[in-house]
Amino acid sequence: MLVASVAGGAVLGGVLTLLPWERAAPRAPAPAPGARAHAAVAAGVPASLPDLATLIGEREARLRARPKDAVSWAVLGSAYVERGRRTADARYYPRAERALRMSLKVRARGNAQALGGLAALANARRDFRAARGWAEAARTAEPGRWTTYPLLIDAYRGLGDHEAARASLDRLRELRSGPAVMVWAAAVYRDQGWREDAAAQLADAVAGARTPAERAAYLERAGQLAWERGDREDALGHFRRALRIDPDQRAAQAGQGRALAALGRTTEALNAYRAALAGQPSPQYALELGELYESLGLGRAARAQYDLLRARVRGAAAGGADEELVLGRFEADHGDPAAAVRRLRAQWARQPGVEVADALGWALHRAGDDEEALRFAGIATDATKGGGVRSAPYAYHRGMIERELTRYGPARRHLQEALRINPYFSPVHARTVREALTELGEPSVAEVPDFTGPPCRSARCA
Incomplete structure (x- = not known):
């Protein structure tokens, strides 16, 4: 009766009273910011910027006292990589490289953590060949380390090797x-x-x-x-x-x-872009905002963003990062198409991925070389060549190149496909697609293939 009365009183009073043996186990305290960021960096997952700042400060202090701590050098280098990536500040990348190479200097053999950090750094810099090399070295050093395989996937995707990316994913799933x-x-x-x-x-x-x-x-x-x-x-x-x-x-x-x-x-939209650029002044965001201004007839504001884009590309290069792909895209549409071709050919030689194939094809079209442009546009959009991604800009580029080559049937199909995939893909180019389709009109009888063929004299036709 006493227990029943206590229970009833607890319910009526809105307070649950537990008997001594029923008390809930105390919750573990939440991890400290530095520990949270360390766990995220070690697992290759995103960490918050405040937690990263704490982790960097902690590891820098630790290394002043223990400069032979190879693990702390690797953690610090990886934290610098993530900080640079999240803030689009390439100044962190040389610091990351120094820390990661110091980790290898302190402990060269079997240091998969530092090798993986160098692979992550190379991916962040868009140096996918180097990333593949470092990640493969990390895999050799420690084949069962699952965090190496996302680095390999990133590198293989950048190099257009989709079969290797899929194989790395399969291995990753076996491990994790x-x-x-x-x-x-x-x-x-x-x-x-x-x-x-x-x-x-x-x-x-x-x-x-x-x-x-x-x-x-x-x-x-x-x-x-x-x-x-x-x-x-x-x-x-x-x-x-x-x-x-x-x-x-x-x-x-x-x-x-x-x-x-x-x-x-x-x-x-303008406010969102400005806020994004204030916290992460990425050349890609500057290009998008510039094109939005341009679509609104605000030419001076657009040019200011394009100037910012060029400045950010220069800053990235000073930190060893490669933003030539964005600069090539900009030059093709808003600057010097011939310069875009030169830049993007060099990109293709270094990292022949689908993104580069599309950009180079478009730059060649803008420079007047549509036959070669179509070859690269085909790589970007042909699933058998790795271009399986469904992309409105890629379909648009291919359609416009085909239109210039008077291949009106394929041009119409690819331009229509661009609008089916994403009718809002660009404030500037989506309008161009609609105008081109209006100009192309409906298919003519001459464009319809003849499926009848010669008369069939075989008994199978009966």
Whole structure:
């Protein structure tokens, strides 16, 4: 009766009273910021910028006292890489390289952590050949280290070796499961054109993310995938959720700018882009904002963004990072197409990925060489050559090249495909697609293939 009375009183009073043997186990204290960032960096997943700053400060202090600590040098170098990537500040990359090479100097043999850090650094700098070399060395040093395989996937994708990327994903899945693995699976599936599978993997990754920074990063990727398929509202929802969780998620802020511009909410779009550039002055964001200004007839504002783009490319080069792809795209549409061709041919020689094939094909078209342009546009859009990703800009580029070559049937198909994939893919070029389709008109009888063939005299025709 006494127990019943106590229980009843607890319910009526709104307080649950536990008996001594029923007391809940104390919760473990939340990890400190530096520990959170260390766990994220070690696992190759996103960390928040404040946590990264704490981790960097802690490791720098530790290394002043213990300069022979190879692990701390590797952790510090990897944290610098992530900081540089998140802030688009290439000044962190030389610091990262010095720290990672110091780790190898202190302990050369079997130091897969430092080798992996150098692979991550090379990927961040868009030096995919070097990234492949460092990641393969890390795999040799420690074949069962699962965090090496995302680095290999990133490098192989940049080099256009999609079979090797898929093989690395298969090995990664043998070693590990969980949200980070799902994100890399989504990247490989996207490249193969399996958008629904990629979206499912990202949704599961968001649900299983362990930290706010990780969840925000995965929401940004899900938003980008929604944007690529032209779902403006869904993309905007993902980007907004990412920013609510992590206000430093600038990629989501730039994504918000894209989606808002496509929805006709121009003032909000401009504000989103400006905020993204303030926190992460990426040349790609400057190009997008410049083109948005241009579509609004604001030429002076557009030119200011293009000047920022050039300055950021120079700054990236000073830190060993390669932003020639963005600069080549800019030159093709807004500057010197011949210079774009020169830059992008050099890119193709270094890293023959699908992105570079598309950009080089478009630059060749803008420079007047449409026959060679079509070859590269074909690489970017032909699944048998690695171009399985469903991309509105790639389809647009190929269609416009075919139109110039008077291949009107394929041109019409690819321009229509661009609008089917994402009718809002560019504030400037989506309008050009519609104008080109209007000019091409409906297919003529001459464009329809003759499927009748010669008369059949075989008994099988009867």
